[in-house]
Amino acid sequence: MALNIGIIGLPNSGKSTLFNALTRGHAEAANYPFCTIEPNVGVVEVPDFRLTQLAQNLSPDRVTPTRIRFVDIAGLVRGASRGEGLGNQFLGHIRECDAIVQVVRCFDDEQVTHVDGQIDPIRDTETIFTELALADLQTVADGLDRVRKVLRSDPKGPERKEESALVTVEEFLASGRPPQLSMEHTEALTPYRLLTLKDTLYVANVSETDLPKGGEGFRALVDRYGKKGVLTASARIESELGELPVDDRAAFLADLGIGEPGIDRLIRAGYDLLGLHTFYTTANNLVQAWQLPRGATAPEAAGRIHSDMEEGFIRAEVARADDLVGGATLEQLRDSGRLKVEGRDYVVEDGDVIRFLFNTP
Ligand SMILES: Nc1nc2c(ncn2[C@@H]2O[C@H](COP(=O)(O)OP(=O)(O)OP(=O)(O)O)[C@@H](O)[C@H]2O)c(=O)[nH]1
Ligand SMILES: [Mg+2]
Known part of the structure; x- marks a missing residue:
C-alpha cells in the first residue's frame, strides 16, 4: 500500500513538470524501478540510503523500498468548487489523498502566462485555499443535514460529537480561516476527508536564478506557512536533471549550488509530513x-x-x-x-x- 499525495496548484504553476520529474527523473536518478498506473498517477520509491546499504550487505534475492503515489491534477482556478475549469472534477481525486503538495508559482517567465496576471505566491495560495474551503463547506453542509436528521429522532445519539465538529469547522471555513481543531473533532471528521484538513507542503517553484536560497516568493511563503512547510525547487531544473545521463547529474547540480535534487527532498518531506x-x-x-x-x-x-x-x-x-x-x-x-x-x-x-x-x- 503506497501513500497518496495529491499535487495541486493554479494552472501553469508547474505541477505536471514537477510530476514528470518525480516519476521519470527520480526513478532513473536512483536507478529504482517505478510504475505509472495512469498518465497522471505515478508511484515513486522513497530514496533510502540504509536500505541500499542493507541490500549491499545481505545480498538478498529481492529488495523492496517503501513507496509514495503522486497524483497530478489539472490546475484549480477561481470557481473550481462551483465547477469552473477542469480542476473541479479532480477535487475528488485529492479527497482520496493522504496529503497535499501545493505547487506555487514563484518563477518569472513572460512566455508562461499567469491566470491572475502578476506573480504573487501568497495570493495564489489564498485562491487555492478558498476553492478547497468552498468545496469543504458543501461537504460540511451535507453532513450537517444528515446528522441533524438523525439527531431529531435521537437527540442524545453519538452523532452529537460529529455535529459539534462540523459546526466548528464550518465557522472556521466561513470566515476564511484554516480550521484548527481538537483531536476529538479531527477524529470525528475523518470520514469526510476534508481538503482543508489535509497536511500540506508548499513547493515554491522558483526561477533557477533564485536557487538554492529561493528568493522573495519563497521567503513570503515561509513567513506565512512556516519553515517546515515550504520547500524550494525549480520544476524546470528538476525535469532537465531527469533527462541527463546519471553520471552528469552531480556536476549539473553543483553548478547550480544545489546539494540534493529537489525531488528527493520532496519525497522525504512528504514522508515526514505524514509522520512516518x-x-x-x-x-x-x-x-x-x-x-x-x-x-x-x-x-x-x-x-x-x-x-x-x-x-x-x-x-x-x-x-x-x-x-x-x-x-x-x-x-x-x-x-x-x-x-x-x-x-x-x-x-x-x-x-x-x-x-x-x-x-x-
Ligand atoms: N521558467 C520556468 N518555466 C516553468 C517552470 N516550471 C514549469 N514551467 C513552464 O510552465 C508551463 C506550465 O507548466 P506545467 O507543469 O504544465 O503547469 P501545470 O501546473 O501542470 O499546469 P496545468 O496542468 O495547466 O494546471 C510550461 O510551459 C513549463 O515549461 C519553471 O520552473 N521555470
Ligand atoms: Mg498540468
Whole structure:
C-alpha cells in the first residue's frame, strides 16, 4: 500500500513538470524501478540510503523500498468548487489523498502566462485555499443535514460529537480561516476527508536564478506557512536533471549550488509530513522497508506485513539497521547481545530491523 499525495496548484504553476520529474527523473536518478498506473498517477520509491546499504550487505534475492503515489491534477482556478475549469472534477481525486503538495508559482517567465496576471505566491495560495474551503463547506453542509436528521429522532445519539465538529469547522471555513481543531473533532471528521484538513507542503517553484536560497516568493511563503512547510525547487531544473545521463547529474547540480535534487527532498518531506518512519525486515532472503506512523507499536508494525502476524504476535527481535550495515548478521548480533527482545508495548523506532515471532492461526 503506497501513500497518496495529491499535487495541486493554479494552472501553469508547474505541477505536471514537477510530476514528470518525480516519476521519470527520480526513478532513473536512483536507478529504482517505478510504475505509472495512469498518465497522471505515478508511484515513486522513497530514496533510502540504509536500505541500499542493507541490500549491499545481505545480498538478498529481492529488495523492496517503501513507496509514495503522486497524483497530478489539472490546475484549480477561481470557481473550481462551483465547477469552473477542469480542476473541479479532480477535487475528488485529492479527497482520496493522504496529503497535499501545493505547487506555487514563484518563477518569472513572460512566455508562461499567469491566470491572475502578476506573480504573487501568497495570493495564489489564498485562491487555492478558498476553492478547497468552498468545496469543504458543501461537504460540511451535507453532513450537517444528515446528522441533524438523525439527531431529531435521537437527540442524545453519538452523532452529537460529529455535529459539534462540523459546526466548528464550518465557522472556521466561513470566515476564511484554516480550521484548527481538537483531536476529538479531527477524529470525528475523518470520514469526510476534508481538503482543508489535509497536511500540506508548499513547493515554491522558483526561477533557477533564485536557487538554492529561493528568493522573495519563497521567503513570503515561509513567513506565512512556516519553515517546515515550504520547500524550494525549480520544476524546470528538476525535469532537465531527469533527462541527463546519471553520471552528469552531480556536476549539473553543483553548478547550480544545489546539494540534493529537489525531488528527493520532496519525497522525504512528504514522508515526514505524514509522520512516518521506516523499519526493515530481512526474512526469507528479502530485504524490505516498511512505512509506519511514528509511535506505532511492534504488533502494529507486524500488522503492516500481515494481519495474522499482528493477531498472533508473540515478540519481536529488534536490531538496528546501522549494526547490520556494519557487516554483522542477526545471529551474530544475538550472540553479542545487540539483538533486543521486545514485547507488545515496544514502540518501533526509525531504522529498526525486526524479526517477528507469532502464532499462526
Ligand atoms: N521558467 C520556468 N518555466 C516553468 C517552470 N516550471 C514549469 N514551467 C513552464 O510552465 C508551463 C506550465 O507548466 P506545467 O507543469 O504544465 O503547469 P501545470 O501546473 O501542470 O499546469 P496545468 O496542468 O495547466 O494546471 C510550461 O510551459 C513549463 O515549461 C519553471 O520552473 N521555470
Ligand atoms: Mg498540468
